[in-house]
Amino acid sequence: MEACADNVLYQQLDSVMEQYGRSPDSLIQVLHRGQELFGYLPEEVLQYVAKGLRIPISKVYGVVTFYSFFTTVPKGKHTIMLCLGTACYVKGAERILQRLKKELGVELGQTTSDHLFTLSAARCVGACGLAPVAMIGDDVYGKLTPDKMIRTLKKYR
Numbered sequence: 001m002e003a004c005a006d007n008v009l010y011q012q013l014d015s016v017m018e019q020y021g022r023s024p025d026s027l028i029q030v031l032h033r034g035q036e037l038f039g040y041l042p043e044e045v046l047q048y049v050a051k052g053l054r055i056p057i058s059k060v061y062g063v064v065t066f067y068s069f070f071t072t073v074p075k076g077k078h079t080i081m082l083c084l085g086t087a088c089y090v091k092g093a094e095r096i097l098q099r100l101k102k103e104l105g106v107e108l109g110q111t112t113s114d115h116l117f118t119l120s121a122a123r124c125v126g127a128c129g130l131a132p133v134a135m136i137g138d139d140v141y142g143k144l145t146p147d148k149m150i151r152t153l154k155k156y157r
């Protein structure tokens, strides 16, 4: 069943490459679409793109590792982006980070075993006046404390 769903996704990825005339210059756009389709970029997808665009796999890896918006590991349903920029840091972001790690049982960059949350960090999300700040998806939460952060997570469970 899953293989079928995967086949459809590969077909869609194929038509994306076709749309770009299988040009090696379309690598970033194709990878973007691939990540949208699969949710992340597993090894097989990278191989598929390399073959489809006739470029060395090493080049595909290079691009995927260079741009932080590409991910080769599955993401959770919600991404928690905790700001660790200076303004947030001096207002206690580190304590929130420790609490989140403990509560979720993950390190930065990891996803919870129930696939609900991925924990990540940002340098500044442009809301320093609200420090410390975290984003969950597109929602911004400011003036956080460790307790408030944990309470906020409940809305997403």
Ligand code: FES
Pocket: 083, 084, 085, 086, 087, 088, 089, 123, 124, 125, 126, 127, 128, 129, 131, 133
């Ligand atoms: S440093 Fe956190 S929002 Fe700017």
